[in-house]
Amino acid sequence: MLEVLKYSFMQRAFAAGLLVALICPLIGVFIVLRRMSMIGDTLSHASLAGIAAGMLGKFYPLWGALIFSIAAAIGIEKLRKDFSQFAELSISIVLSASIGLAVVLISLAKSFNADLMGYLFGSIIAVTAQDVLMISILGLIIIASITLLYKEFFYIAFDEEGAELAGIPVAKLNIYFTVLTAMTIVVSMRIVGILMVSSLLVIPVASSMQISKSFKNTIVLSVLFALSSVLIGLFTSFYLDLAPGGTIVLVSVAILLLVIAYKRLFRK
Amino acid sequence: MKDIIFSVKDLTFSYGNSFILNNISLDINRGDFMGIVGPNGSGKSTFVKACLGLVKRQSGTVTIFGKDSGRFKQWGLLAYIPQKATSFNQGFPATVEEVVAANLYQHIGLGKRLGSLHRDKVEAALEIVGMTDYKERLIGKLSGGQQQRVFIAKALVSEPEIMFMDEPTVGIDYKSEESFYELMEYLNKEKKMTLVMVTHDTGAISTKVNRIACITDGKLHVHDADSCCSNDICFDAYGDSKMKLAHKH
Secondary structure (H helix, E strand, C coil): CCCCCCCHHHHHHHHHHHHHHHHHHHHHHHHHHHHCCHHHHHHHHHHHHHHHHHHCCCCHHHHHHHHHHHHHHHHHHHHHHCCCHHHHHCCCCCCHHHHHHHHHHHHHHHHHHHHHHHHHHHHHHHHHHHHHHHHHHHHHHHHHHHHHHHHHHHHHCCCHHHHHHHCCCCHHHHHHHHHHHHHHHHHHHHHHCCCHHHHHHHHHHHHHHHCCCCCHHHHHHHHHHHHHHHHHHHHHHHCCCCCCHHHHHHHHHHHHHHHHHHHHHCCC | CCCCCEEEEEEEECCCEEECCCCCCCEEHHHCCCEEECCCCCCCHHHHHHHCCCCCCEEEEEECCCCCCCCCCCCCHEEEECHHHHHHHCCCCCEHHHHHHHHHHHHHHCCCCCCHHHHHHHHHHHCCCCCCCCCCHHHHCCCHHHHHHHHHHHHCCCCCEEEEEEECCCCCHHHHHHHHHHHHHHHHHHHHEEEEEEEHHHHHHHCCCCEEEEECCCCCEEEECCCHHHHHHHHHHHHHHCCCCCCCC
């Protein structure tokens, strides 16, 4: 067995990491195509407020993260209606509110410590069995939802008005989708950290869109790129003693650059 | 006897205090090819959207196939091709086949997947518009005229009985426009489809449609295309700076 897999914390890191790599692009592809790339950052900051609330109230911080990011997700979706021509404005408003709340709660909980750093930058050593269980349950809900509602989410992303006219319950599904996004953030933050969560949602999809030949192909390639980023990132970080979250993100950026180079050289 | 399949009664729509559409009524018969004309900003597009419930009307009722629109469920019987149909995100990574199949929702249902029967429907719709060879191409890589055909196929795939189109000939070249009207004639005459088309293409519409609805100053007036000199109607609707029509309403 590879040395890296002998450690139980690394086994947990790989289990959680691979699940995250599967889920992030599934959600990410719809986020990117709906031009809501910043939503990941916003919800992750809302989940930071939730983590701080958990630390303050002495309950499992990921529950706090889940509740706060779902509340923020629903807030964004509601505000999106008030600013229908400026979808990104609703994201900015919730982002500002989330950071404000997070900072206040952190100062109240006096929790600016190593634990918080683990959430901010990702800490695979800190992934507990409870985390893996939570990640697995949320992960299964997300995968099942995208599998079942694939064609509905596709239609909404391509043409929201057309989807509405075809009888798809667009408003309800939009709220459900943002809830799924919030869950994805919570699932991913243990591995890549709050500050880098949105990169796994967006970068593999950006790479895949450079060369994909269909929507299905975009999803498959995104998942492959995300899995490669997490695997290469975790191995490299283990052997070179680097921060895993940052390494995973840098690998995904390197893949993006390679894909762009490939496209320029061979697909002109 | 005329078979009214889409009926609008006393529809009113306003932005704030300014009325765009004021107590408009319109009956559309099975087999009609209706053109909706009027000057820019007269509310043609808004009228169609308000009829279909895509914007909220202040008052008025819409009856679709004999049912009040609030209780109408078979939205697959209606198709709508919006003005901005071809101004979607051109980088969207979807094939022609995927785009057309999206509109099969009514046939498949929530949470269910595409089967081989559905694929045949996609194939049939693409064949009608002559785009079968392009089904695996990315939608954004096609020309404006080709994209428009794909959007017509997307509308046709749900096997609608009535199709609404908003300025379908904007932004396509003359040749594509010609074949577009040939396709419309085929759908209307051979497939017995009811067509409603918002347009400012007054030259072509007078010879293609059987009824013309003019919207000016918040009011709507309907004419049979062959019972009046529709060229004059439409020319005057646009040509006169006062937007007055040269005929009696």
